[in-house]
Amino acid sequence: MADPVSLARTPEPPYWAVIFTSRRTDGDRGYAAMAERMERLAAEQPGYLGIESVRDADGVGITVSYWASEDAVRAWKANAEHRIAQETGRREWYAEYTIRVARVERVYGRAPGRAGTAATATPRSR
Amino acid sequence: MADPVSLARTPEPPYWAVIFTSRRTDGDRGYAAMAERMERLAAEQPGYLGIESVRDADGVGITVSYWASEDAVRAWKANAEHRIAQETGRREWYAEYTIRVARVERVYGRAPGRAGTAATATPRSR
Numbered sequence: 001m002a003d004p005v006s007l008a009r010t011p012e013p014p015y016w017a018v019i020f021t022s023r024r025t026d027g028d029r030g031y032a033a034m035a036e037r038m039e040r041l042a043a044e045q046p047g048y049l050g051i052e053s054v055r056d057a058d059g060v061g062i063t064v065s066y067w068a069s070e071d072a073v074r075a076w077k078a079n080a081e082h083r084i085a086q087e088t089g090r091r092e093w094y095a096e097y098t099i100r101v102a103r104v105e106r107v108y109g110r111a112p113g114r115a116g117t118a119a120t121a122t123p124r125s126r
Numbered sequence: 127m128a129d130p131v132s133l134a135r136t137p138e139p140p141y142w143a144v145i146f147t148s149r150r151t152d153g154d155r156g157y158a159a160m161a162e163r164m165e166r167l168a169a170e171q172p173g174y175l176g177i178e179s180v181r182d183a184d185g186v187g188i189t190v191s192y193w194a195s196e197d198a199v200r201a202w203k204a205n206a207e208h209r210i211a212q213e214t215g216r217r218e219w220y221a222e223y224t225i226r227v228a229r230v231e232r233v234y235g236r237a238p239g240r241a242g243t244a245a246t247a248t249p250r251s252r
Contacts (some may be wrong), residue, residue, distance in 0.1 A: 006186065007147050007224055017145060017228050019190055021133050021178045046248035052147045054180045054188045060132070062180045063186040064145055090236060097234035098133055102143050102228035111214060 006049030013104045016067040022097035024059035031093045034085050047072025139230045140207030142193040148223035150185035157219045173198025
């Protein structure tokens with residue numbers, strides 16, 4: 001949202017993901033400035049690992065933020081400035097939204113910086 | 127991607143999420159048809175719970191599919207037609223991608239169909 005960032009670089013799992021899917025109301029209503037501020041504020045929190053955020057022309061958006069621990073997720077949810085944004089979001093910005101808190105167990109992927117073109121896997125220990 | 131679907135309606139957690147974030151290469155190269163086909167095929171698989179998918183004008187996309195169990199996630203990853211799409215994706219469609227398999231533990235949200243405007247929480251049992 002804030003800038004054309006690419007994908008988040010996260011450490012080996014396990015870690016936590018907060019999957020925020022939403023459908024915007026019409027009009028900006030201060031949304032863009034808040035979204036940029038919240039991404040910046042999130043990045044300053046303890047345990048923050050990264051964020052990925054996309055919204056399409058229909059106003060449907062998915063933002064996934066990554067956190068080192070469940071405590072870090074809880075602290076971010078309880079952050080005072082973030083709470084104000086959450087309340088305004090419910091009232092003004094989102095016609096509909098869902099927040100899912102999930103524990104990341106395995107990661108596969110390919111990034112330009114990684115060797116080879118085959119997918120790399122990081123299976124969790126069993 | 128296939129149609130302007132809204133947010134996924136998923137059951138109470140726990141369940142599984144596959145978070146697929148990617149950056150497209152330039153040009154379609156058969157991507158749109160494959161993406162539509164894969165969403166349709168996913169929806170036919172055992173344990174499928176829903177999908178949310180957004181791609182912005184810069185070619186960055188997030189698709190989150192939801193599954194009833196880790197076995198359902200594994201079976202979808204191993205699906206023959208899906209494997210061909212995965213291989214073509216690595217070769218043709220994605221400049222960069224990450225797939226994260228995560229266990230959804232808690233959900234908060236507001237949908238038009240739900241009562242009230244306050245967020246509803248489904249804390250997991252402890």
